[in-house]
Amino acid sequence: MKIGIDAYPLAGQTSGIRRYILEICHGLDGMMPESEFVLYSPNALTIDPPSARWQVRILGSRMASSYVWLKTSVGAMARADGVHVFWATRTILPRRTNALRTVSTVHDLNYKVLPQSMPYATLWAHKLWFAGDVRRADAVVTNSQGTADRLLDVLGVNADAVARPGVANSFVPQPAENIRARLSILNVRKPYFLAVGTLEPRKNLVALMEAFVTLKRLGQLPRYELLIVGERGWRTRGLNALLDEYKTHGVRWLSFVTDEDLAALYAGSQAFVIPSLYEGFGIPAAEARACGALVVATDIPELRESAGTNAIFIEPTPEGIRHGMLKAAENKPLVSQPERRFSWSEAAQVMVKVFRGLK
Incomplete structure (x- = not known):
């Protein structure tokens, strides 16, 4: 299986979505040794790919929005690269995906809940494409049960899986x-x-x-x-x-x-x-x-x-x-270790199951 990935957040500054994608990619590399991966971005990435099985495809764009780049350029590149499944890490899919299976990750419904807080280009991209792309994706994954519930309430779409963000090993009680x-x-x-x-x-x-x-x-x-x-x-x-x-x-x-x-x-x-x-x-x-x-x-x-x-x-x-x-x-009461620590490995396992289910 060859998996294409919207890697635009991996070309930018530190953010929750950037960490989410990067950590899951490292998990996929170890859990899917039979697969190949292609990272698509309009700009150079600021991270190194997990292994030699990862290609990086940079196609620069003068377009005002990275979502317009995604819509107009990535579908054709993915088909030419022989991609089987495309992971829409920012929810929105490339325009032409007839030959591809697609997985859309929904991080939030900010464009519905709090649109005034969004950058204009991002807001309009979500208004134009978010709902339609979530509905046409072959599988939808959310980052929390709360987001899954809100997705059902707002758009009437059932999530196929929940892949919660993990917590890095450095985040533990400190001496x-x-x-x-x-x-x-x-x-x-x-x-x-x-x-x-x-x-x-x-x-x-x-x-x-x-x-x-x-x-x-x-x-x-x-x-x-x-x-x-x-x-x-x-x-x-x-x-x-x-x-x-x-x-x-x-x-x-x-x-x-x-x-x-x-x-x-x-x-x-x-x-x-x-x-x-x-x-x-x-x-x-x-x-x-x-x-x-x-x-x-x-x-x-x-x-x-x-x-x-x-x-x-x-x-x-x-x-x-x-x-x-x-x-x-x-006062500051002693707060014990959480009863269940969130794991990036578990999030990657969820994505592996989703990808393999589309093979």
Whole structure:
């Protein structure tokens, strides 16, 4: 079997979808030794393929949208390469797939739930093609049961499988000396709250910062800092201004950090806060949980799935966030290892079963 893959996210910056695709690809390489793989992208990849059985096909494009490139170019390339199954890692399929079996992965339904938070090109691509492509795919995989349920409710489409994101081995409870050492290097002192995510509207970081600064001004969190880890995204003008303004109130943006540093930040935090307006799963919540951190999360099914039963669930409003942070600041109960750790290997196994079912 030869499997073609939309690898556009592997040419970009760190993101949840990028990690999802990369980790599953490494799993597929070990679990499907009889198969070959072709990675398609309009831009050079920023990762190395898992093995020699992986081809990389770069066809540059001046098109404004990578989705237009996917629609107009990839189907013909895949047929010419003898691909049997095409994995639409970003849900949307190439235009001409008559000779191919197709698997569409649905990460979220953001274009329906929170369209105003999306980049314009992405929003319009989803409005044009998302529903039709999900319905014509030979198999549909979601990244959470919450997304599967929402897909059925919104589009009437049943998911064929759920492949949840895993948690890397580096995200485990950390020895106290390791936490101290890592935090010292990062110039971080306890106590602090931590948020992780690309700087973009859906993450609701403006409300988080305003909630935190209000508590500081009221004298309720005098010694605390709010640390934000994540790369710049889109529609961030107001957010950037607040990041600069609130520096004097203990808000710090750390940009990108390594997984080893992030594990220490999770484990050393008073709480990890994820006040997103919407998530398809919420990988950072699962990572924080695996490190033993207390999680404060928006009360939606998808985050209940990733954050677990020990989390503090809130409304994603400044008032709700303030309530959750104050509750977390009262004390820090010991949070044990999750009753079931999410595994990238299991996610890859789900995809293997789906691919082989289409042979």
